[in-house]
Amino acid sequence: MKASGKLAALTLTALLTVTACGGGGDAAPAAQGPQPLRMSIWTSNEAHLKLFNEIAAEYRKSHPQVGEITFDPIPFENYTTTLTTQIAGGNAPDLAWILENSAPDFVGSGALVPLKSKVENAGELVPAATRLWERDGELYAYPFSTSPFGVFVNTDLVKAAGQKTPRELIKAGQWDWEHANEINKAVAAKGKNGLTILNFDYKAWDNLATVWQGWGAKAWSDDGSTCQFNAPEMVEAMTFMHKAIFTDKSMPGPGTAVDFFSGDTAMAVAQISRAAMLEDATFKWDLVPLPAGPKGEYAVIGQAGIGVLKKSPRAEQATDFLAYFTNVANSAKLAAYFPPARSSLLTADTMAKTSPMLNGDQLQEVVIDGIEKGVVKPSHKGQAELAQTARAALDPLWKPDADVKAVLDGVCAKIQPLLGG
Amino acid sequence: MTVTDLGNRVAERAATRPRHFWTIPRRDALVGYLMISPQLAGSALFVLLPLGLVVYYSLQEWNVLAGTFEFVGGDNYAKLLADPNMGQVLTSTAFFSVGLVVLNLTLALTLAILLDQRLRGTTFFRTLFFSPVLVSLVAWTIVWQFLLQQDGGVNGLLGVAGVDGPNWLRGETTALLSVVVVQVVKNVGLNMVLFLAALQGVPRQLYEAAQLDGAGAWTRFLRITVPLISPTILLTSIITVVGSLQVFAQIAVLTQGGPGMSTTVLVYYLYQQAFQFRHLGYGATLSVLLFLIVAALTLLQWRLRRRWVFHES
Numbered sequence: 001m002k003a004s005g006k007l008a009a010l011t012l013t014a015l016l017t018v019t020a021c022g023g024g025g026d027a028a029p030a031a032q033g034p035q036p037l038r039m040s041i042w043t044s045n046e047a048h049l050k051l052f053n054e055i056a057a058e059y060r061k062s063h064p065q066v067g068e069i070t071f072d073p074i075p076f077e078n079y080t081t082t083l084t085t086q087i088a089g090g091n092a093p094d095l096a097w098i099l100e101n102s103a104p105d106f107v108g109s110g111a112l113v114p115l116k117s118k119v120e121n122a123g124e125l126v127p128a129a130t131r132l133w134e135r136d137g138e139l140y141a142y143p144f145s146t147s148p149f150g151v152f153v154n155t156d157l158v159k160a161a162g163q164k165t166p167r168e169l170i171k172a173g174q175w176d177w178e179h180a181n182e183i184n185k186a187v188a189a190k191g192k193n194g195l196t197i198l199n200f201d202y203k204a205w206d207n208l209a210t211v212w213q214g215w216g217a218k219a220w221s222d223d224g225s226t227c228q229f230n231a232p233e234m235v236e237a238m239t240f241m242h243k244a245i246f247t248d249k250s251m252p253g254p255g256t257a258v259d260f261f262s263g264d265t266a267m268a269v270a271q272i273s274r275a276a277m278l279e280d281a282t283f284k285w286d287l288v289p290l291p292a293g294p295k296g297e298y299a300v301i302g303q304a305g306i307g308v309l310k311k312s313p314r315a316e317q318a319t320d321f322l323a324y325f326t327n328v329a330n331s332a333k334l335a336a337y338f339p340p341a342r343s344s345l346l347t348a349d350t351m352a353k354t355s356p357m358l359n360g361d362q363l364q365e366v367v368i369d370g371i372e373k374g375v376v377k378p379s380h381k382g383q384a385e386l387a388q389t390a391r392a393a394l395d396p397l398w399k400p401d402a403d404v405k406a407v408l409d410g411v412c413a414k415i416q417p418l419l420g421g
Numbered sequence: 422m423t424v425t426d427l428g429n430r431v432a433e434r435a436a437t438r439p440r441h442f443w444t445i446p447r448r449d450a451l452v453g454y455l456m457i458s459p460q461l462a463g464s465a466l467f468v469l470l471p472l473g474l475v476v477y478y479s480l481q482e483w484n485v486l487a488g489t490f491e492f493v494g495g496d497n498y499a500k501l502l503a504d505p506n507m508g509q510v511l512t513s514t515a516f517f518s519v520g521l522v523v524l525n526l527t528l529a530l531t532l533a534i535l536l537d538q539r540l541r542g543t544t545f546f547r548t549l550f551f552s553p554v555l556v557s558l559v560a561w562t563i564v565w566q567f568l569l570q571q572d573g574g575v576n577g578l579l580g581v582a583g584v585d586g587p588n589w590l591r592g593e594t595t596a597l598l599s600v601v602v603v604q605v606v607k608n609v610g611l612n613m614v615l616f617l618a619a620l621q622g623v624p625r626q627l628y629e630a631a632q633l634d635g636a637g638a639w640t641r642f643l644r645i646t647v648p649l650i651s652p653t654i655l656l657t658s659i660i661t662v663v664g665s666l667q668v669f670a671q672i673a674v675l676t677q678g679g680p681g682m683s684t685t686v687l688v689y690y691l692y693q694q695a696f697q698f699r700h701l702g703y704g705a706t707l708s709v710l711l712f713l714i715v716a717a718l719t720l721l722q723w724r725l726r727r728r729w730v731f732h733e734s
Contacts (some may be wrong), residue, residue: 081697088485088701105699109486202591203677255571255588311488385698388678395680398591 034067035314037321039095039306040083044073047276048337055333059324066317076199080384087111092311094318098141100303101206103132104381112140112307113315120327121342129341132376133305141305142326145338147271148299148370149210149290150362151180151195156283157266161186166267166288170365176292177214177240184250184266193258193265194250198274202254202398203391209377210269210300212237214293219378219390225419227412229390230405236294238397239404246400254398271302272367273337275357287362289370299374304338339367346371386418472712478705485699497706506682506690513597514686518665520601525661526654528605529612534646536613537620547617551610558607562674565603566590569675593683596676600684604671608664612657619653620646648731655730659722666715687711 043049049071056069072093074082080102086092098106106112116122116139129143155165163183169175184194200207209219215237218228228234244251252258252265260268263283268274269290278285290299306326308318324330331340336354340346348364355363380386393411396402479498482491501507532550536543553561568574569589576586589599623646631641647654669688672678678685678693685693688711695704 084485084699085696088483088696106486109484111486111488203679253571253588254591255569257567257570382698385700388693388697392679392681392685395591398680 034065035317036067037069037095037314037318038072038093039069039097040072040074040086040093041097042074042076042079042099042304043273045273045276045337047279048273049073051333051336055325055330056321059321063317063320066321069321087309087311092309094312094314095306095308095322097144098305098307100132100305100376101379101383101387103141103303103305103379105383106307107133107135107140108381111310113310113319114138114140115142115308115319115322118319118323120323121344124343125341126343126346126371128371128374129303132303132379133307141307142322143303143341144306144326144334145271145273145304146301146341146371147273147303147339148301148366148374149269149271150287150366150370151290152260152268152270152274152278153286153288154260154263154266154283155286157187157190157192157263158183161190161192161266163187165286166291167286170288175288177211180267180291181240181244181248181250184244185248187266188249193252194244194248195267195269196252196258196260196265198260198268198270202395204387205391205394206377206387207269208241209375210290211241211293213298213300213375214290214295215240216293216295220380220415220419224380227416227419229411229415230408233295235405235408238408242397242402242404245398272339272355272358275355276337278357287358287366289365297373299370299372301371301374301376303376339371380419382418386415389414389418475705475708475712478702479709481702481705483701485701493702497702500703501706501710506685509682510685510687510690513683514666517597517601517668517684517686518662520598521604521665521668522658522661524601525605525609525612526657529609529657530616530654532609532613533616533620534642537617547614550613553607554610556607558670559674561607562603562671565599566675569599569603590676591680593680596680596684600668600671600675603675604665604668607671612661615653615657616650619650623649651730655722655726659719662718662722663715666711666718687714 041048041052052071056071060066060069079097080099083093083096116137119125119139119142122139125139125143126146129146130139133139133141133143151166153166155167158165161183163186164172166175166180166183169179180195188194197207197210206219212218212234215233217231217234217237220227220229241251245253258265260270261274261277261281263281272287275287289297292298306322308315308322312318326334328342328344331342332345332350332354334340335345335351336356339351345351346368348360348368351363351367352358352360390411393414394407396410397404397407480492480494482493482496483489484491536547536550570576571588571591575589579586587595589595627645627649628641631645636644666686667688668686669692672684672686672689673692676684678689687707691704691707691711694700694707
């Protein structure tokens with residue numbers, strides 16, 4: 001071999017050695033000293049993080065073998081994508097907060113550690129809250145937050161527009177979408193924003209379940225095999241929304257950034273965890289249930305579970321910490337922001353002790369009653385691709401001259417193949 | 422001793438003397454290899470190895486959540502050929518790239534010519550047009566997202582002029598145009614500086630001679646400026662074409678591929694498939710396609726340089 005050839009071979013060997021040494025991302029760490037744990041979460045709210053860190057610090061006092069426990073916030077918009085990328089890149093957290101729309105994928109793939117025998121008083125978990133997280137009778141993620149959507153109301157803006165407040169309408173038995181729309185029209189006419197659905201932004205269409213459920217509409221059939229976007233109920237619901245956006249201007253149009261918490265918006269459909277953002281609010285606010293639709297009163301639930309990833313080299317410690325984090329005592333503390341799935345805690349009195357931002361009426365109407373009668377936002381296997389495909393097909397709806405029925409027919413034509421029906 | 426004998430003895434000594442391995446040429450070669458070895462190692466580790474891995478992954482079905490790997494051969498390539506979205510994706514990619522390259526190079530050259538004049542204030546304008554290159558890409562794009570809102574700054578300015586502006590990021594044509602313009606304004610300064618340097622290298626006496634011969638401004642531009650800065654035109658066009666095919670952050674922040682799929686260019690579609698939909702094998706296949714397109718276009722431009730790039734040598 002020529003000298004240059006030898007040199008090249010030597011370089012390549014050195015490179016391969018370096019590469020080989022750099023591999024093994026999944027290798028177990030040296031089991032010496034306290035082992036750290038990392039949990040991915042979507043919230044970066046200071047009040048939430050403070051509570052999480054307090055519980056973790058308490059746990060470490062009795063578990064010296066566990067090192068620092070970090071809560072790793074990932075922005076909500078790209079939460080699942082970022083989490084998946086971390087897993088693919090060999091940087092998976094030990095525990096992960098999992099949103100309801102990706103529950104079928106995480107639970108069905110076998111990526112999570114079974115938890116049922118580890119959870120304290122697992123028998124008291126409300127069946128409606130555990131359904132998404134179970135497979136073959138085993139629980140794969142703790143239903144950490146079972147949170148019905150409600151409507152946050154800026155009562156100052158509503159009154160300034162000369163309208164009855166939603167609370168007054170509830171007492172008069174008139175709290176429905178038509179009356180809500182009248183309030184929002186009046187507020188919009190005064191130059192402020194009417195009603196916004198948080199996180200929808202004309203992309204996350206599954207949040208529209210908080211509206212269409214009032215018409216009895218569904219994205220797909222209960223067995224997940226048939227598209228129902230073009231069913232008459234959905235067409236009616238979407239026609240109502242389209243009119244509210246483009247004719248009544250009672251909902252902000254596409255391409256408009258709206259923030260309820262800054263005080264320029266009359267109403268926002270959101271979950272109670274957002275109440276923490278109203279701590280320093282400069283306006284009077286209220287939380288009321290979703291308005292009734294033509295099919296009567298209803299509730300929609302957003303859920304999040306916490307699971308332990310099988311890939312974690314510290315899965316056993318992570319499972320033990322999760323059991324502590326979600327035991328009865330800590331669930332009661334966490335209930336301040338994240339409605340618990342434990343029947344013993346699901347009373348307005350109990351929750352009021354830990355939710356200083358919300359009063360008994362609000363907790364009873366929105367949370368307790370909501371969990372009882374609510375349906376979970378749509379979720380399906382392969383939800384990310386379904387969501388993106390439906391988003392692209394729904395885009396033509398968000399124009400003033402859209403043919404609602406034709407657009408919804410188009411949505412079904414696009415997503416039916418993905419539903420597998 | 423004759424001269425011939427002396428010559429023979431020198432030759433014998435040379436023949437019997439032990440030959441050293443480290444001759445001067447070999448030592449030079451070793452030094453040369455050592456000099457380039459960090460770059461070689463970097464290229465192998467961060468270019469060749471990932472390239473090989475991407476090809477390898479394109480032959481697999483990788484279930485990230487389950488942690489399983491399955492060899493599927495050419496299935497992902499068959500899926501690519503049958504993908505009903507590819508037509509729309511490639512069309513959007515072509516429109517986006519052509520629009521961006523034409524607009525960027527034209528504007529950059531125009532600005533460079535204007536700022537090459539010996540006028541007061543050119544330094545200020547050079548700094549002004551170059552400054553967006555230094556701004557964080559995501560911050561820049563977020564600011565533009567606000568400006569392009571229905572009731573944002575752009576429509577506010579149009580309103581002053583009595584024009585009712587469109588909902589820029591919600592119309593299929595305007596969304597693509599918006600992303601192109603945001604990208605051009607961000608990076609045009611870089612090409613402008615390269616063109617400016619090239620223009621300042623053109624000998625002024627050529628212009629004076631041409632002017633004496635009666636050549637007008639347009640003729641001087643076509644016959645003197647363009648040929649003499651053609652190597653820079655080649656460089657900027659290669660950089661801009663390759664860059665246009667890799668624009669991601671602007672689309673992710675401004676439109677997320679919408680409305681519909683109007684701004685879903687190949688690199689964004691690749692991201693969706695690999696990371697959002699968790700089809701990592703198919704995402705790798707799309708990466709191979711993107712690599713082939715970039716390589717083919719670069720090679721084509723390199724080949725065409727013989728026809729239109731002027732070299733003094």
